[in-house]
Amino acid sequence: MDTVLKIDNLTKHYGRITAVKNLSLEVKRGNVFGILGPNGSGKTTTLGILLDVINKTSGTFSWFGQPPGKEVRKKIGAILETPIFYPYLSAVKNLEIVAEIKGAPKENIDLVLQKVELYERRFDKFRTYSLGMKQRLSIASALLCDPEVMILDEPTNGLDPQGIAEIRELIKQIAKEGKTIILASHLLDEVQKVCTHFCVLKRGTLLYTGSVEDVNKGVESVEVMSEAPETQEVLETYNKATKVVEDSGKFVVTLVEGTHASDLNAYLFSKGITVSHLLTQRKSLEKQFLELLAESDNA
Amino acid sequence: MLRLLRIDLKKLTNYRAFWVLNIMYGLLIFSIPVSVMEFLKWLKVKGAEFEGFDPMRIPVLHFPDIWQNITYVYTFLKIFLAIVVIISISNEYSYKTIRQNIIDGMSRVDFIKSKLFTILLLSLGSTLFVFITGLLTGIIYTPDLSFTDIFMGIEFVPAYFLDLFTYMVFAFLLTVLLKRSALTIFILLLYTPIEYAISAYIPESFAFIAEYFPLHAINNLIEFPFAKYWFQEIQDFVSMSAVGVVLLYLVLFIYAIHYKLKTSDL
Structure with missing residues (x-):
């Protein structure tokens, strides 16, 4: 090129x-x-x-x-x-x-x-x-x-x-x-x-x-919603999740690199939990942009 | 060169003010000799006291006087053409098209050239028009053509061209400096009286300096001719030193325009 x-x-x-x-x-x-x-x-x-x-x-x-x-x-x-x-x-x-x-x-x-x-x-x-x-x-x-x-x-x-x-x-x-x-x-x-x-x-x-x-590459965050009461507990014990945050009934799970929503879904299913909502949060340019701006302010 | 002129004409010829000003200008040029003669006729009819002298015989529009007379009078009309130039250039600033022209691939020098070619065309056109008007008027009113040299004093025609061209380049410079059309026209109109006011305050021994002020220099190309009709000495030729000073100013103006455009952010 x-x-x-x-x-x-x-x-x-x-x-x-x-x-x-x-x-x-x-x-x-x-x-x-x-x-x-x-x-x-x-x-x-x-x-x-x-x-x-x-x-x-x-x-x-x-x-x-x-x-x-x-x-x-x-x-x-x-x-x-x-x-x-x-x-x-x-x-x-x-x-x-x-x-x-x-x-x-x-x-x-x-x-x-x-x-x-x-x-x-x-x-x-x-x-x-x-x-x-x-x-x-x-x-x-x-x-x-x-x-x-x-x-x-x-x-x-x-x-x-x-x-x-x-x-x-x-x-x-x-x-x-x-x-x-x-x-x-x-x-x-x-x-x-x-x-x-x-x-x-x-x-x-x-x-x-x-x-x-x-x-668009890099770590993924997944939004999960489920009827099962033990969801949070199960998510927190998932060894490929680095962070679980509850946000108005939804859980936002940050996964380690290379792990995707489908892996998380399979894991939950194996634990007997079926999800009603599963959404991959793309790390948007906006987030990246704001992070960059914030970093430069601290610098 | 033709391409640059074509570009600028394309901008102008579709602009209404351009035609309005040019047509007004043309009408004025055409009507002045006619009205002068009508005025003299009117004087005659009214039987004005000229100690038995027929006003129709004052050789204002006769060869060879006519060349200096009409070119002198017509230089007062150059403000019309200067306004055309000012509008054409200030529009480029207010529409920001000067910026777009350069983005599209003109250089700053190209831009200056395209405007100068238009100014050249306007002054050549006006000079030609004045030449034809003078020639026709002279032929019509000179009592006996066989005894006169039609082209005596014709050097006032090229002097008229230089006068117009330099004045319009001066207007170009003012527009580049001031950018807004109304302001520039105002300053241009005020400039002549200001220059004359300043020269009135110069001490006697330095008075000659005033002759080298830009508009003094331009106006010195064609001196006031009518004093000879009350029997005063006049300068009935184009002085070469005046031409030299004007040419020097012309170079200076163009250099200043170039410098200003080169160093400014558009």
């Missing part, structure tokens, strides 16, 4: 504030890479530097192994923060300008508009669009040059549930075509649903980087 983006020790100061601090990252081809962080953690600043609209204070980065420059940017489809277009121009006219800047063929305009389902409204002025349509137009614009990399910054921000679902579906579809996607978000759920890899930023510092799959 080759490297699409490599960042080395990137730093940005705004006066006395450090927005990005010694950030080093690598994104490989085909990754759907999530940049997670609370608001104000330096996500947009980082992307702004990578796209040359914000001047870095120090550090380096390279796209496709090349130093940054306008030719590199023409191969990237990117949206930062909100969709930005000329409000008095139609979707087609706006995309013509983008195509002209990127040197992309004009024939792509109709194709991308169809893809994001704006073809019917293509001659309407941008300012008449709903927020969801604006977001979709910016994705169309990012797709215009058939980019090798797409950068999306909070693409579902401010959308209703249906709009969010549509955009996510679109991102997944694009990822399936093998494109590299860099997605900044403060929504953990979003990153977990669409990303393959992610990193966590806080106040400009990198806290963690790794694959989403790894988060």
Whole structure:
């Protein structure tokens, strides 16, 4: 797998504030890479530097192994923060300008508009669009040059549930075509649903980087409910349980690594207990995220 | 180069204010010589006392006077074109499209170039329009064309072009510094009186410095011509030192625009 983006020790100061601090990252081809962080953690600043609209204070980065420059940017489809277009121009006219800047063929305009389902409204002025349509137009614009990399910054921000679902579906579809996607978000759920890899930023510092799959591995917790009165006793004697906590009629059992809910179920059945409720609690990205943030606070 | 101009024109030609301002500007250029002649005719009809002199014979719109006269008057209209430039650039800031243009693959220099090409086109267009208007008006009103050199004093036309171009680049610089259109137009309008007020307070022995202020320098390209009609000495040529000073300012303005854009976060 080759490297699409490599960042080395990137730093940005705004006066006395450090927005990005010694950030080093690598994104490989085909990754759907999530940049997670609370608001104000330096996500947009980082992307702004990578796209040359914000001047870095120090550090380096390279796209496709090349130093940054306008030719590199023409191969990237990117949206930062909100969709930005000329409000008095139609979707087609706006995309013509983008195509002209990127040197992309004009024939792509109709194709991308169809893809994001704006073809019917293509001659309407941008300012008449709903927020969801604006977001979709910016994705169309990012797709215009058939980019090798797409950068999306909070693409579902401010959308209703249906709009969010549509955009996510679109991102997944694009990822399936093998494109590299860099997605900044403060929504953990979003990153977990669409990303393959992610990193966590806080106040400009990198806290963690790794694959989403790894988060789903590791120790499992299982929620158990049963009519049998001796349940708690039996659970506590299970040698593969490290912890049993009662929580409003349910028991949350933490298992040792490599043991799963099915093992627990078999054990309980062998002790003559049948369960009415059995649920594996995935250790969610949210938990991991909050843990990371908490750790960094203690540090 | 053409690609950058095409991009900027695509942004402008669908913008209504662009057409409104340009059409108003064109109408004004066209109507000034007409109304001047109507005014002189009116004077004649009213029988104004000119000690037996026919006001229609004042050679305001005759060759060769016409070139300096009309270019001098028309430079007062350049504010219309400057407003077009200010709106075009401040829009890029308020819509944040300057940022998106660069994300999409323009360099900052490309952006500056595309705006400068538009300014070039506007000043060339206006110069051509003024040239044609001057030529037609001169041909219509000059009593005897066979005795006159039509193109005498034509150097005021390129001087007019330089005047417009530099003024619009100055407006470009102000917009890049101030970013908001209303504020920039306001400052641009105030700038000329401010500069003249300052120059009034300069001690006599240093008075020549005022001539090197940017708008003084631009205005020195085409000197006030009408004093000759009350028999005063005027400068009826384009001074090369004025051209030199203006060119120097032009370079300075463009450098300042480049420096400002290069160092700012968009």
